[in-house]
Amino acid sequence: MSKDNVRTFLTETQKLSLDIKVEDFLLTTEIPQNLVSKHSSSLAYEILKQVYEPIGIEVKLEFVPYKRAVHMVMNNRADGMLDNYRGVASNMLIPQWHYAVQQVNAVFKKNSLDWQDSKALIGKKVAWVRGFGFERYIPVDTLSIENTYRSSALKMLAKDRIDVYIDDKVEILKTSESLQGEFDLSQYQFEYLATLKLYPAFSTSAKGRKLARIYDQRMPVLLHSGKLKQLYLKWGYPVFPFDN
Incomplete structure (x- = not known):
């Protein structure tokens, strides 16, 4: 079994009775704090609506902190x-198809680190959004700090309460815009760490398994019809994750 349990949930879902009827989908996501969070959630939300609502499944969205969203799904x-x-x-069940990609970067004040590679983070106070698990992409020992809100983390960086903040570069840039002068980007340096694919995650309930299977069946339909590309253009998202 792979660590992402794709084979497991596909196999188990095939065993489900065809009589299981799904009429709605309670979807959780991180609380929007600024334009980019609302913007990116709107894109992802609309993708999920296009997956499910044409076949009669209503998608309901609930905003909670990221880590709470994880617990809600894990506990059904x-x-x-x-x-x-x-x-x-x-x-949680991770499907085969992603819907977006993130360019994860480390951002820190210029001249505060002698950056050659991630070894520059050794012993530094490094923060990211609670629940994101970015420690998996830092192969060195750091003083890691998890923060619920992006805006709070950037303010901590500006006040030297942390040395480095790690997040998707687009999210960092847009969050800094929302801070209205509290975070001057010209004083900071960005260094690339990883490209990560974003997926919905599903509960392990029978309903979650069926929703996951429908998602993997419907995503290639949206891609090949051109609908996914249209959604990315509509929301002005800078990277279309299926160009390669």
Whole structure:
């Protein structure tokens, strides 16, 4: 079995009775704090609506902190969540198809680190959004700090309460815009760490398994019809994750 349990949930879902009827999908996502969070959630939400609503499944969205969203799905109190990475949690179902990619960067004040590679992070106070699990992409020992909100983490960086913040570069740039002068990008340096695919994650309930299977059946339909490309253009998202 792979760490992302794709084979497991596909096999088990095939065993489900065809009589299982799914009429709605409770989807959780991170609380929007600024334009880019609302913007990217709107894109992902609309993708999921295009997957499910044409076949009669209503998608309901609930905003909660990221880590709470994980717990809700793991405990079957929600059917799924947005913005999940492979390998973060073993008891959620990760489908085969992603819907977006993130360029994960480390950002820090210029001249504060002698950056050659990630070894520059050794012993530094490094922060990221709670639940994202970015420690998997830092092969050195750091003083890691998890923060619920992106805006709070950038303010901590500006006030030298942390040395480095790690996140998707687009999210960092847009969050800094929302801070209205509290974060001057010209004083900071960005260094690439990893490209990560984003997936919905589903509960391990019978309903979650069926929703996951429908997602993997419907995503290639949206891609080949051109609908996914249209959604990315509509929301002005800078990277279309299926060009290669």
